[in-house]
Amino acid sequence: MTTTEIPSPAPSWEECMELLEKLPTLSLAGRAVAIERLARNSSPGIRERALRAGAAVFTDEQLTAYLRNDSDAVLRNLGLEVFKLRGGRSFTISLRLLKDADPDVVLQAVLILDHLRDPRALEPLRGVLTHPDPNVIQAAILAIGRLGNARSIPDLLPFLAADPWLQMASVQALGDLRSPVAIKPLTELLTDLLAGSMAAEAIARIGGATAFRVLASHWMLYCEQLEAEEVLGLLAHVLEGLSGLPAPFPGLAESLTSRLGDPSLEVRTSAARCLLALGPGEWDDDALATLAEAGGIGGIGGTGGIGPTLPPSLARRRDLIPRLLERPGEPRVWGFHLAARYPRSASPEALFAALANPASTAPRAAGPTGPGVDLAELLPAAIPALTRLRHPEVGRQLLALHLRLTPEGRSALEPALRAHGAEVQVALAEMAREIDPVERLVLGARLGLSEREVADGILALAPDDRRGAITRLADVTGAMRLLPWESWVAAEPDRDADLAAEVAAAAGLRELLPTLRARAARQPTPALVRALGELRDRESVPLLLALLDVPPGRRELNPLVLESLGRIGGPEARCALAAAARSAPAGEARLAYRALALCATEDDSPLFREAATHPDWYVRLACADVLTRFARPENLAPLALLAGDPVPAVAHRALASLAG
Amino acid sequence: MTGGSMPLTPRPDVMTEEEHLLLNELISERFGINFPEHKRELLEARLRPRLQALRLPRYLDYYLQLVCDGEGEREFLAQMVTNNETFFFRETHQFEALLDAALDDLREGAALPGSLRLLSAGCSSGEEPYTLGIFARQSFVRLAGTHVTIDAFDLDASRIEMARQAEYTQTSLRALTPEQIERHFTLLPSPAPPSFLSAVTGFDRWALKPAYRSGIQFHPGNILDFSSFGLGPAYDAVFCRNVLIYFAEPALHLAVSHFARALRPGGLLFLGAAESIIGLSDQFETIRLRDTIAYRKVGR
Numbered sequence: 011m012t013t014t015e016i017p018s019p020a021p022s023w024e025e026c027m028e029l030l031e032k033l034p035t036l037s038l039a040g041r042a043v044a045i046e047r048l049a050r051n052s053s054p055g056i057r058e059r060a061l062r063a064g065a066a067v068f069t070d071e072q073l074t075a076y077l078r079n080d081s082d083a084v085l086r087n088l089g090l091e092v093f094k095l096r097g098g099r100s101f102t103i104s105l106r107l108l109k110d111a112d113p114d115v116v117l118q119a120v121l122i123l124d125h126l127r128d129p130r131a132l133e134p135l136r137g138v139l140t141h142p143d144p145n146v147i148q149a150a151i152l153a154i155g156r157l158g159n160a161r162s163i164p165d166l167l168p169f170l171a172a173d174p175w176l177q178m179a180s181v182q183a184l185g186d187l188r189s190p191v192a193i194k195p196l197t198e199l200l201t202d203l204l205a206g207s208m209a210a211e212a213i214a215r216i217g218g219a220t221a222f223r224v225l226a227s228h229w230m231l232y233c234e235q236l237e238a239e240e241v242l243g244l245l246a247h248v249l250e251g252l253s254g255l256p257a258p259f260p261g262l263a264e265s266l267t268s269r270l271g272d273p274s275l276e277v278r279t280s281a282a283r284c285l286l287a288l289g290p291g292e293w294d295d296d297a298l299a300t301l302a303e304a305g306g307i308g309g310i311g312g313t314g315g316i317g318p319t320l321p322p323s324l325a326r327r328r329d330l331i332p333r334l335l336e337r338p339g340e341p342r343v344w345g346f347h348l349a350a351r352y353p354r355s356a357s358p359e360a361l362f363a364a365l366a367n368p369a370s371t372a373p374r375a376a377g378p379t380g381p382g383v384d385l386a387e388l389l390p391a392a393i394p395a396l397t398r399l400r401h402p403e404v405g406r407q408l409l410a411l412h413l414r415l416t417p418e419g420r421s422a423l424e425p426a427l428r429a430h431g432a433e434v435q436v437a438l439a440e441m442a443r444e445i446d447p448v449e450r451l452v453l454g455a456r457l458g459l460s461e462r463e464v465a466d467g468i469l470a471l472a473p474d475d476r477r478g479a480i481t482r483l484a485d486v487t488g489a490m491r492l493l494p495w496e497s498w499v500a501a502e503p504d505r506d507a508d509l510a511a512e513v514a515a516a517a518g519l520r521e522l523l524p525t526l527r528a529r530a531a532r533q534p535t536p537a538l539v540r541a542l543g544e545l546r547d548r549e550s551v552p553l554l555l556a557l558l559d560v561p562p563g564r565r566e567l568n569p570l571v572l573e574s575l576g577r578i579g580g581p582e583a584r585c586a587l588a589a590a591a592r593s594a595p596a597g598e599a600r601l602a603y604r605a606l607a608l609c610a611t612e613d614d615s616p617l618f619r620e621a622a623t624h625p626d627w628y629v630r631l632a633c634a635d636v637l638t639r640f641a642r643p644e645n646l647a648p649l650a651l652l653a654g655d656p657v658p659a660v661a662h663r664a665l666a667s668l669a670g
Numbered sequence: 671m672t673g674g675s676m677p678l679t680p681r682p683d684v685m686t687e688e689e690h691l692l693l694n695e696l697i698s699e700r701f702g703i704n705f706p707e708h709k710r711e712l713l714e715a716r717l718r719p720r721l722q723a724l725r726l727p728r729y730l731d732y733y734l735q736l737v738c739d740g741e742g743e744r745e746f747l748a749q750m751v752t753n754n755e756t757f758f759f760r761e762t763h764q765f766e767a768l769l770d771a772a773l774d775d776l777r778e779g780a781a782l783p784g785s786l787r788l789l790s791a792g793c794s795s796g797e798e799p800y801t802l803g804i805f806a807r808q809s810f811v812r813l814a815g816t817h818v819t820i821d822a823f824d825l826d827a828s829r830i831e832m833a834r835q836a837e838y839t840q841t842s843l844r845a846l847t848p849e850q851i852e853r854h855f856t857l858l859p860s861p862a863p864p865s866f867l868s869a870v871t872g873f874d875r876w877a878l879k880p881a882y883r884s885g886i887q888f889h890p891g892n893i894l895d896f897s898s899f900g901l902g903p904a905y906d907a908v909f910c911r912n913v914l915i916y917f918a919e920p921a922l923h924l925a926v927s928h929f930a931r932a933l934r935p936g937g938l939l940f941l942g943a944a945e946s947i948i949g950l951s952d953q954f955e956t957i958r959l960r961d962t963i964a965y966r967k968v969g970r
Contacts, residue, residue, distance in 0.1 A: 023923060023950070052949050055919035481725060512725050536738060540731065569737045573730075597737065631688065659687050 155183025543574025576605025
């Protein structure tokens with residue numbers, strides 16, 4: 011064991027902020043001292059930044075010394091957390107520390123390996139199961155469980171009969187291993203006063219038909235003595251995870267049905283989940299009402315988790331689609347989710363009616379079956395169902411729905427429109443008079459009009475409508491090329507020049523450059539400056555340089571000009587950007603560094619080497635970018651500093667180069 | 671005929687690490703709100719509609735736009751990064767504690783004798799200050815002889831406009847019983863015939879009765895800008911609930927120093943249940959008021 015001097019008191023918030031600001035300008039040794047100070051502050055934010063910086067600065071030896079420091083818990087914890095943060099780089103040293111004479115160090119090593127979850131750690135961790143310190147054994151059991159290799163089950167079984175701490179650790183680990191082999195020994199613990207509840211949970215996590223039978227039988231035998239909320243929750247979890255409907259279990263459905271009237275919502279909900287997952291039965295209506303009352307519980311399906319998702323207990327209940335679609339509120343959303351899963355089991359008429367009949371979806375009509383849902387919640391479920399539907403009316407229905415939606419809703423509906431392109435086109439032709447011409451053209455373009463037809467359609471629109479159509483069809487490059495941009499810009503420059511610039515940039519229309527350049531010289535705008543950069547127009551460099559050279563107060567375009575110069579590159583642009591990096595105000599200088607990084611050649615390396623300790627992280631990021639690009643010996647020292655940068659993005663970029 | 675637009679133009683690229691760091695830095699500096707790495711996708715999703723509206727292909731372009739046109743775009747940015755989740759009668763035990771357990775002490779040391787000046791900082795569309803107002807009216811016996819004024823501000827000017835309008839949908843009233851709704855609100859006549867959209871979005875709107883709007887002043891403001899706290903006398907209590915949880919460390923520090931400046935000695939600061947300023951300032955002491963925690967500005 012080692013000791014160090016009594017740690018100095020925690021630094022104030024102000025001192026920490028000052029240290030963090032100074033950190034990139036310090037030597038590596040100076041950074042290590044600063045990070046030790048920072049780690050003593052109680053603020054989680056400061057501590058996290060200190061740890062991240064430490065991950066790039068400390069050596070393995072320093073960190074190991076921290077782990078041995080039993081007189082300073084802060085430093086010991088710093089060592090542990092930094093090793094964890096380093097991920098795979100800490101693996102080898104952790105294996106070595108498993109053999110350390112100090113049991114506390116071995117324990118830290120086990121905790122690091124537990125965090126790393128590297129399968130190669132299994133054998134070394136099995137070796138630790140005979141360690142004399144029970145804390146080490148307990149941590150090793152848990153770590154082995156989380157590695158998930160069922161081969162280790164025999165190693166863990168003896169601990170089921172060990173002292174309570176090791177017994178509970180092994181129960182948890184056997185649950186983590188998810189192997190049905192562990193169900194039998196765990197079943198024997200179900201009636202144990204101390205470990206029974208954990209054993210039930212472990213069995214539930216293992217899951218499968220055997221786990222269902224064990225837990226169902228346990229429930230039927232002891233339902234009066236057991237915590238109904240807990241056991242029914244576990245039973246529901248197992249039932250919902252089965253790959254098919256379970257074999258009937260005598261008396262279970264009746265026992266569960268009686269719990270639908272329990273005063274506790276949690277118990278009622280768990281019983282409802284179990285019953286619905288058991289398969290069709292006379293309890294369905296009551297169970298659905300309970301589930302709706304609880305708002306679903308642990309749903310699946312949907313897009314990106316937005317809106318109500320399908321409760322897992324309903325996942326195999328295609329028979330319930332008609333009943334769910336008839337109900338307002340969340341059950342209707344579940345009906346759509348199921349219809350998307352089982353398109354052949356869904357009646358198209360029922361789906362259309364559910365979307366079209368507003369009265370039955372009114373939130374206040376939801377009654378006891380659940381709260382109302384809003385459009386954002388309904389659409390993610392309805393769209394996949396409509397996409398997979400096969401019915402002659404689907405085109406007309408989709409078009410009607412499209413016309414009723416907000417722009418965001420229309421965007422979401424696009425996959426369904428595309429999936430039924432031919433049907434929607436027929437409906438579009440039939441309903442032509444009812445639809446705004448821009449909307450008609452945009453939809454037509456998405457559904458297969460030729461580029462010529464799109465261009466002709468745009469030309470046929472009134473000028474005000476034209477603009478709206480073009481912004482929505484800018485990605486139809488061929489059509490954009492066929493439009494008379496020069497004459498439009500000449501006739502109405504204020505109205506059309508920015509639009510021309512945006513379209514030229516998006517569609518790569520370099521033939522518009524003379525027009526754009528001329529307009530930018532008279533009336534520069536963000537869109538024009540951006541387009542000249544996007545199109546990499548070398549001829550516009552003098553114009554852009556002139557724009558940079560304006561008095562303070564009129565420099566609002568400068569950030570965009572710098573970015574465009576960086577995109578274009580070339581000697582003149584680089585020279586101007588280097589000058590701006592050195593002498594422009596701080597806000598512009600950082601952008602100049604970045605822009606120069608985009609087009610830098612090896613000749614620019616000295617500027618970036620000098621800036622490797624710049625106080626602005628964004629400048630240092632540009633330095634890391636450029637110095638990693640040009641492998642020269644003189645770049646190594648600044649890259650080493652950047653690899654220890656407190657901003658992870660900077661450190662990662664530099665580290666990647668050094669590792670390479 | 672049907673108008674409107676469908677944003678079929680390509681979505682902006684995903685937000686890179688560099689873009690996230692830049693935008694988060696700017697948002698933290700201006701508004702205090704922090705979007706750490708694990709919230710990168712959230713920030714991306716919030717800003718995406720604006721990039722599409724401006725037809726910008728990259729998040730870096732939006733950053734440059736913000737740098738070029740800071741003030742003009744700032745309003746939009748504030749709307750996109752603020753979290754407006756709020757509703758009437760949320761965590762009311764703090765209001766009860768203020769108007770019961772803390773009332774005598776507050777009145778005794780009030781900045782303006784016979785008055786109680788309260789502030790709701792980060793008030794969104796007004797649900798919190800209006801609830802506070804409702805509770806104050808209900809406590810008229812205990813408050814006899816005390817004039818209560820409530821100031822409220824929020825970063826998002828469009829939310830302040832909604833607060834002044836005082837019209838709400840079911841979402842804002844979700845914690846109220848039908849009796850409470852009837853007592854405090856009037857159902858507005860539906861402006862449009864029922865439709866698929868109105869049905870699924872819950873079109874019904876309720877207006878807060880005028881009696882519950884009086885004495886409450888709204889203005890746009892930023893917790894990080896002390897001028898938002900006004901030039902009037904110090905406040906007796908400040909409510910800033912579920913706002914600081916989104917703040918980065920430096921902004922949190924600045925916000926707490928502003929609360930300390932805005933409160934009179936002995937004044938109370940109420941935060942959300944998951945928020946704490948312990949260790950951040952020596953100007954507050956933690957006190958327990960019935961079943962809630964508050965921070966009292968030190969000194970008398």
